[in-house]
Amino acid sequence: MSLRTFLARVEEKGEILRIKEEVSTNFEIPYIMKAFDANGPILLFENVEGTKTKIVANVCGTRKRICEALNVEPEGLYQKLLEAWRNPLKPKIIEDGAVKEVVEEPDLLRIPILTHFERDAGPYITSAVVHAKSLDGTIENVSIHRLQLLDERHLAIRLVPRHLYKLWQMAKEAEVDLDVAISVGVHPAVMLAASSPVPFGVNEFEVANTLLSGKLQLVKCKYVDAYAPADAELVLEGRISASKEVPEGPLVDITGTYDIERKQPVVEVVNVMRRGEYIYQALLPSGAEHRLLMGLPHEAAIYEAVSRVVPKVKAVNLSVGGGGWLHAIISIEKQLDGDGKNALLAAFAAHPSLKHAVVVDTDIDVFNMADVEWAIATRFQAAEDLIIIKNVRGSTLDSSANQETGLTSKMGLDATKPLTKPAEKFERARIPASRRVEELTRKLLGH
Ligand code: MN
Numbered sequence: 001m002s003l004r005t006f007l008a009r010v011e012e013k014g015e016i017l018r019i020k021e022e023v024s025t026n027f028e029i030p031y032i033m034k035a036f037d038a039n040g041p042i043l044l045f046e047n048v049e050g051t052k053t054k055i056v057a058n059v060c061g062t063r064k065r066i067c068e069a070l071n072v073e074p075e076g077l078y079q080k081l082l083e084a085w086r087n088p089l090k091p092k093i094i095e096d097g098a099v100k101e102v103v104e105e106p107d108l109l110r111i112p113i114l115t116h117f118e119r120d121a122g123p124y125i126t127s128a129v130v131h132a133k134s135l136d137g138t139i140e141n142v143s144i145h146r147l148q149l150l151d152e153r154h155l156a157i158r159l160v161p162r163h164l165y166k167l168w169q170m171a172k173e174a175e176v177d178l179d180v181a182i183s184v185g186v187h188p189a190v191m192l193a194a195s196s197p198v199p200f201g202v203n204e205f206e207v208a209n210t211l212l213s214g215k216l217q218l219v220k221c222k223y224v225d226a227y228a229p230a231d232a233e234l235v236l237e238g239r240i241s242a243s244k245e246v247p248e249g250p251l252v253d254i255t256g257t258y259d260i261e262r263k264q265p266v267v268e269v270v271n272v273m274r275r276g277e278y279i280y281q282a283l284l285p286s287g288a289e290h291r292l293l294m295g296l297p298h299e300a301a302i303y304e305a306v307s308r309v310v311p312k313v314k315a316v317n318l319s320v321g322g323g324g325w326l327h328a329i330i331s332i333e334k335q336l337d338g339d340g341k342n343a344l345l346a347a348f349a350a351h352p353s354l355k356h357a358v359v360v361d362t363d364i365d366v367f368n369m370a371d372v373e374w375a376i377a378t379r380f381q382a383a384e385d386l387i388i389i390k391n392v393r394g395s396t397l398d399s400s401a402n403q404e405t406g407l408t409s410k411m412g413l414d415a416t417k418p419l420t421k422p423a424e425k426f427e428r429a430r431i432p433a434s435r436r437v438e439e440l441t442r443k444l445l446g447h
Pocket of ligand 1: 142199200204
């Protein structure tokens with residue numbers, strides 16, 4: 001259950017494009033990744049300037065591939081994630097794994113880390129899954145963090161105040177560095193679990209193990225007290241400093257704008273484990289893969305939360321234009337006027353970074369923005385159907401918010417039909433047609 005077994009599976013379906021021309025990690029690979037972004041194939045760069053290491057990109061770039069990775073039909077995706085969150089299962093810890101093929105002194109400059117955008121602070125690892133434990137060992141956490149390359153042995157890690165930040169704070173209070181295992185090149189299920197909004201205290205490796213039907217295996221790091229998937233491509237063993245911070249950023253993040261520079265802690269890398277010929281996994285910030293990995297688990301969380309306040313949620317879309325993160329469109333079957341607003345409140349609670357949300361009826365396609373706009377145009381009255389919440393915690397990635405405090409304003413639009421007016425006022429008008437005219441029209445259209 002590794003990245004490689006997944007790549008072999010999708011290769012058979014012709015979903016991998018191999019790039020044999022020599023390209024550089026400095027802008028060239030990111031430029032090609034961006035050009036292939038929308039619904040694109042997996043890209044395997046086989047000839048990377050200055051290294052023998054191959055680079056794989058866009059692994060989880062489509063909803064279809066994510067479903068393939070989890071062995072689930074699109075309709076069952078949220079349920080599969082929700083069940084795994086509720087039923088975490090301890091992975092087996094083994095002595096030896098493919099990732100232990102080579103164990104060596106760290107030299108981060110030999111890893112083909114990409115420099116993505118024009119004004120980025122430098123090369124960044126963007127696909128890393130970070131595992132850490134509380135000092136007493138009772139709490140474990142796995143999450144994805146961007147890591148800025150500083151030198152042969154050091155990285156800066158962005159810690160948004162969430163779970164790993166909390167563990168680091170706890171270590172800081174005890175005046176010790178926090179041990180971490182930084183894994184690159186893992187099965188998509190591990191990536192999705194790591195970006196799932198499960199409560200503090202739930203070990204996301206256990207969620208991944210449930211998603212993989214109990215087949216995830218971990219190895220213990222050699223020098224630090226942390227764990228990594230036994231079949232990862234590359235693992236950096238490190239310690240997040242309790243005292244040393246450096247300016248981190250700017251870096252383009254999920255919105256496609258530059259996130260600001262902040263003081264963030266330094267990770268000292270003390271050991272490297274890797275496969276002999278490891279594949280380095282790249283992930284384009286603000287690309288489709290980034291939006292899906294961060295967004296999909298939060299769609300599931302919104303789906304679950306809104307399902308508690310209305311009997312039926314049809315679909316949730318953290319939209320492309322909202323960076324897969326800031327905008328949600330939710331279609332519901334409402335019973336009473338006011339259900340739409342309760343749905344909005346539930347969505348905001350389920351996904352704290354959510355900024356704007358629109359609730360529509362089930363006849364509206366949440367993935368079709370013209371359809372959503374039509375619902376707002378014909379079913380929404382700002383004086384009655386709009387909620388604004390001021391000074392609330394949102395995303396620090398939003399350029400218009402206070403990016404230091406994370407304080408923002410949120411807006412919810414209830415664009416469901418009011419039940420006080422006759423339903424036919426909101427009907428989408430159709431033109432009746434006989435089978436003959438339907439067929440004739442299809443022929444004229446060339447279908
Ligand atoms: Mn967590």
